[in-house]
Amino acid sequence: MSRTRLVHPAWIVAVVAFVALVGAAGFRATPAVLLHPLHAEFRWPLATISAAVSINLLLYGLTAPFAAALMDRFGIRRVVSYALLMVAAGSGLTVFMTASWQLVLCWGVLVGLGTGSMALAFVATVTGRWFVKRRGLVTGVLTAGGAAGQLVFLPVLANVVQAYGWRVAALIVAGAALAVVPVVVWLLRDHPADLGLPPYGGTEVVPPPAPTGGAAARAVGALAAAARTRAFWLLAAGFAICGATTNGLVGTHFIPAAHDHGMPQTTAAGLLALVGLFDIAGSIASGWLTDRVDPRVLLAVYYGLRGLSLLVLPSLFAASVGPNMLVFVVFYGLDWVATVPPTVALCREYFGDAGAVVFGWVFASHQLGAGFAATAAGLVRDQLGTYVLAWYVAGGLSIGAAVLSMMLRRRRSDGGGRPEVAVLPKSDALT
Numbered sequence: 087m088s089r090t091r092l093v094h095p096a097w098i099v100a101v102v103a104f105v106a107l108v109g110a111a112g113f114r115a116t117p118a119v120l121l122h123p124l125h126a127e128f129r130w131p132l133a134t135i136s137a138a139v140s141i142n143l144l145l146y147g148l149t150a151p152f153a154a155a156l157m158d159r160f161g162i163r164r165v166v167s168y169a170l171l172m173v174a175a176g177s178g179l180t181v182f183m184t185a186s187w188q189l190v191l192c193w194g195v196l197v198g199l200g201t202g203s204m205a206l207a208f209v210a211t212v213t214g215r216w217f218v219k220r221r222g223l224v225t226g227v228l229t230a231g232g233a234a235g236q237l238v239f240l241p242v243l244a245n246v247v248q249a250y251g252w253r254v255a256a257l258i259v260a261g262a263a264l265a266v267v268p269v270v271v272w273l274l275r276d277h278p279a280d281l282g283l284p285p286y287g288g289t290e291v292v293p294p295p296a297p298t299g300g301a302a303a304r305a306v307g308a309l310a311a312a313a314r315t316r317a318f319w320l321l322a323a324g325f326a327i328c329g330a331t332t333n334g335l336v337g338t339h340f341i342p343a344a345h346d347h348g349m350p351q352t353t354a355a356g357l358l359a360l361v362g363l364f365d366i367a368g369s370i371a372s373g374w375l376t377d378r379v380d381p382r383v384l385l386a387v388y389y390g391l392r393g394l395s396l397l398v399l400p401s402l403f404a405a406s407v408g409p410n411m412l413v414f415v416v417f418y419g420l421d422w423v424a425t426v427p428p429t430v431a432l433c434r435e436y437f438g439d440a441g442a443v444v445f446g447w448v449f450a451s452h453q454l455g456a457g458f459a460a461t462a463a464g465l466v467r468d469q470l471g472t473y474v475l476a477w478y479v480a481g482g483l484s485i486g487a488a489v490l491s492m493m494l495r496r497r498r499s500d501g502g503g504r505p506e507v508a509v510l511p512k513s514d515a516l517t
Contacts, residue, residue, distance in 0.1 A: 112235050112259045132464045146198050154445075155302070162212065172196055213430070230370055337358070368422060372428065393480075396478075
């Protein structure tokens with residue numbers, strides 16, 4: 087029967103994963119449009135609200151490696167379903183909050199854990215299990231799911247907040263996350279072997295490995311092994327800077343920074359949504375390039391160009407949108423998550439079958455950087471009255487990440503796409 091299939095089930099799984107990622111991205115797109123409404127209603131300092139965003143970003147990253155291990159043990163479908171329910175609960179309960187600690191609990195903890203379970207380690211798990219051919223391209227497309235969520239939700243939420251208040255916007259996000267759950271339960275499958283099929287582009291049906299130990303032990307064990315390699319620390323450091331300069335700084339503070347210069351919040355939200363539109367194109371193109379170009383070179387180019395653009399950004403803010411700002415938005419959108427496909431590819435190159443879990447830890451560093459930058463930029467704004475210093479520091483760090491990427495050593499393969507030595511290549515070990 088498998089020979090009569092017109093569409094390999096891997097593509098159906100990829101589509102469902104994309105939809106789930108879009109749903110999860112909805113609430114994560116809201117911090118930028120809620121900062122000023124929450125500040126105006128509750129009189130909480132921007133640094134306090136930014137701290138809740140930081141906890142969200144930190145948990146979003148730290149949950150990822152454990153979620154990848156849980157998917158190995160309990161299946162992708164079950165983990166993603168519960169994660170979407172957690173996102174919906176966190177978003178819905180936000181409307182009842184009256185104190186800042188409740189913001190931290192709902193917005194920070196619940197939504198951070200839920201979205202973290204569908205972070206980029208989820209992408210690495212899906213592509214690692216279901217694809218041999220087109221793995222880089224599919225990684226880019228799934229990575230674009232987060233950008234698509236931002237594109238869909240940001241303008242809508244900004245207008246809803248302006249017309250009806252932030253509580254209605256939070257309920258819309260909760261409803262969107264709930265709506266994705268039935269699709270996941272119906273169509274998402276855990277492993278091609280469950281259907282008696284090889285992965286797309288593969289020739290053999292490979293049974294899933296039997297779970298060994300608990301998910302937490304597997305996640306921590308993968309970290310302990312990877313942490314003994316030079317490659318892991320270079321990838322983690324670069325990705326921490328990536329998180330600081332995207333989700334942490336631009337994703338959280340671009341709208342307030344533009345508003346400081348007289349730009350309406352809805353206009354700034356539209357620009358950030360435009361970043362999301364070009365993010366889709368950039369991540370897909372990056373996935374295509376990752377199948378063809380040395381990912382180390384790609385990372386160096388992406389980080390270097392990002393750094394230069396951030397150094398220019400402070401001079402582009404104005405009350406209205408000028409041509410130079412539009413150029414920045416297009417360029418930054420193309421570069422936003424273009425770093426993900428080459429980073430996923432390098433994790434698989436260095437760490438083999440453990441690559442998805444190790445990437446979860448690399449992604450955790452991304453969110454550590456994002457969480458630090460979200461709080462730090464809020465403090466800079468509170469103390470100096472401007473974000474200028476934050477933009478300049480971020481630009482310099484991005485250029486540093488380009489240098490780190492070029493320090494990664496190329497590995498020889500055995501011809502089958504697997505590393506010569508699993509997880510702990512001696513040539514990269516820290517001694």
